[in-house]
Amino acid sequence: MKKAMAAMALAVATALALTACGSGGDTTASSGAGASGGPLNLGEFADVTSWDPSLADIGFDGPYLSAIYDPLLAVDGDGKPTPALATEWKVSDDFLKVTLTLRTGVKFSDGEKFDADAAVTSLDYLKKGARSGEAYLNVEKFVAVDDKTVEIDLTKRDDTLLYFMGLGRSYMMAPRAIADGSLAKTPVGSGPYTLGSSSVAGSEYHFDKVKNHWDAKQFPFDPLAIYPIQDGTARDNAMASGQINVNYADDTALKQAKENGWNTAAKVSGWVGLQFTDRAGEKFKPLGDEKVRQALNDAFDGSSILKSVGSGAGVATNQVFPSGMPGNLTSLNDKYKTSITKAKSLLAEAGYADGFDLHMPMSQVFQVWQPAVDQVFKDLGITVTWDDMQYMDYQKNAPTYPMFVAFISMDSNPVATVERQISNPQWYNPTPQTDKFPDVAAQVTKVLAADPKDQVKEIEKLNTLVTDKAWFSVWYQANNSYVSTSNIEITPVTGMMYPTLRQIAVKG
Structure with a gap:
């Protein structure tokens, strides 16, 4: 693992x-x-x-x-x-x-x-x-x-x-x-x-x-x-x-450090969860409904996944702005309190009481999280067909699916986070679709035009907006750890x- x-x-x-x-x-x-x-x-x-x-x-x-x-x-x-x-x-x-x-x-x-x-x-x-x-x-x-x-x-x-x-x-x-x-x-x-x-x-x-x-x-x-x-x-x-x-x-190295009196250091490095590539529902209608995306946030227990898969090395959160850095709001960490009942209710309100069917990519690298997705989707009535592939093919093909399991690197710079995670095309987000969300597009514009002294406040507003809209389904932010x-x-x-x-x- x-x-x-x-x-x-x-x-x-x-x-x-x-x-x-x-x-x-x-x-x-x-x-x-x-x-x-x-x-x-x-x-x-x-x-x-x-x-x-x-x-x-x-x-x-x-x-x-x-x-x-x-x-x-x-x-x-x-x-x-x-x-x-x-x-x-x-x-x-x-x-x-x-x-x-x-x-x-x-x-x-x-x-x-x-x-x-x-x-x-x-x-x-x-x-x-x-x-x-x-x-x-x-x-x-x-x-x-x-x-x-x-x-x-x-x-x-x-x-x-x-x-x-x-x-x-x-x-x-x-x-x-x-x-x-x-x-x-x-x-x-x-x-x-x-x-x-x-x-x-x-x-x-x-x-x-x-x-x-x-x-x-x-x-x-x-x-x-x-x-x-x-x-x-x-x-x-x-x-x-x-x-x-x-x-x-890794875990063994951290245990070695404790036993030997060595130094340890860690900082969040990337977020783990579901990356949505079709938030406007242009190719996969369910994701175009905000309630469906919110349901996929409510359904996953990030703290449990962090503990079981990530060995607790990270921060359970629903946001992509790195923990402890500008743009991050601790108040958003529990925006989506885990509740399958609430998730089912939101899906029903969106017209998907019986769930829906979809294909998702999978490679060996991401299989550690596959059981968590299988269980949640089963609880929601969602039927997923996994298309297995090698990692390099995954990297190339995953963004062509409406959503995929992701580990996406984060940035210290909050404007880089805005551009790389929200507004600009990336390999993992080839069509950001901000033009389909006028309020998000307008707030991105405010961020990029803001006076430097006011910019972080505008970024916090954007973070709140995209988290409310369930722009992603973030489970946790994972640490990179080092022993010396x-x-x-x-x-x-x-x-x-x-x-x-x-x-x-x-x-x-």
């Missing part, structure tokens, strides 16, 4: 998928002298998808990429942008221009200088990227104003730009490596480490610490190694034996399946 949940998290993360001053220095690799944090050996869930930041996945690639590359912006534990190679930034009054001030004195590991021209080269490359391009959809152009200033001109206001840049979409690459197309195999950045020659692709990656990195205090560990170990039992054994000292955790030895602490970030090296520190 735990392996299935972990595999699902990887699949979703792969599918989805924002002012300090300082100076740079020589980026010549050293033997590691002067490091104060000791070794850092990370037990990763997944292998690196690509060393090329334009093709890499934000979810699990963070530790790999953050070793090699410096970003323009990073994020803190709340997903708020923080300085990196960009020491400060300013957004124009009309929200159509972002001006970045760059750090000086930084070089890439091949000796090239990092400056505004190099930054624009990387940004242009990222904008064209198959995955990284999602951050720059509203960018018209990047301009090198002078050696240490970059201007980002937007076609329209974009409140998610800096968030996505900080989340992993602003890694700076050496211009020559971009030009010769070698990044995927030979990464060249200005980061705190370089990829070591003793690395074995798919098995273990070793990194050489860079001498006099401009942000050396942020990266005190030496040596650094990352071990991709998808099997949870093998990863837990590696932690117990001392091969790794940071683990992407007593000398290491982790700061999880909602939006990252595995934190970057900036979120891994020596415990004070």
Whole structure:
């Protein structure tokens, strides 16, 4: 069960998928002298998808990429942008221009200088990227104003730009490596480490610490190694034996932590439930009735499913805005009090007293939740025919069904939540249909146009509206958990399946 949940998290993360001053220095690799944090050996869930930041996945690639590359912006534990190679930034009054001030004195590991021209080269490359391009959809152009200033001109206001840049979409690459197309195999950045020659692709990656990195205090560990170990039992054994000292955790790892006095950290990462793809009932009439959608919220006992399937690691809720973050309203957590009786009554009012028939997709990854759906649907008189398929086919085909069992990644940034979960097409929500719900469309518009100081209030109104309309059937928000030895602490970030090296520190 735990392996299935972990595999699902990887699949979703792969599918989805924002002012300090300082100076740079020589980026010549050293033997590691002067490091104060000791070794850092990370037990990763997944292998690196690509060393090329334009093709890499934000979810699990963070530790790999953050070793090699410096970003323009990073994020803190709340997903708020923080300085990196960009020491400060300013957004124009009309929200159509972002001006970045760059750090000086930084070089890439091949000796090239990092400056505004190099930054624009990387940004242009990222904008064209198959995955990284999602951050720059509203960018018209990047301009090198002078050696240490970059201007980002937007076609329209974009409140998610800096968030996505900080989340992993602003890694700076050496211009020559971009030009010769070698990044995927030979990464060249200005980061705190370089990829070591003793690395074995798919098995273990070793990194050489860079001498006099401009942000050396942020990266005190030496040596650094990352071990991709998808099997949870093998990863837990590696932690117990001392091969790794940071683990992407399951129940066994959390028990190990308690027994050994290790540190644990957790934060919600994605919501679990039914994703509706035809709320207007254009292809499947029942879902077009709000009472039917509400019935499917009342019928599921999220707390019980969280306990039995999710081992209690998360928050029972009916909303998609992450627990404890802007836009989330604790008052909505029990909006739908579990009641089969009420659910049946709502279905009867909608004209479906005897339920209805439908097909839904199923793959091995989601089978842990299938019994809960079967039982609820049986109680409601709903007859479901499961169409079994492999996960990659599920990802492609599930959105063509009126509803499907989902684990969908969440974002720290509330505007990103609005756009990714409600208003903009995504693989899991190809036709948002907000145009069929004038009140929802109007509130989305208010959110995107709101003064920054008033925006969260407008988002809360939207959250209330879509939860009332049963835009989804959310059962709970699941945690990502991490275990580390007593000398290491982790700061999880909602939006990252595995934190970057900036979120891994020596415990004070």
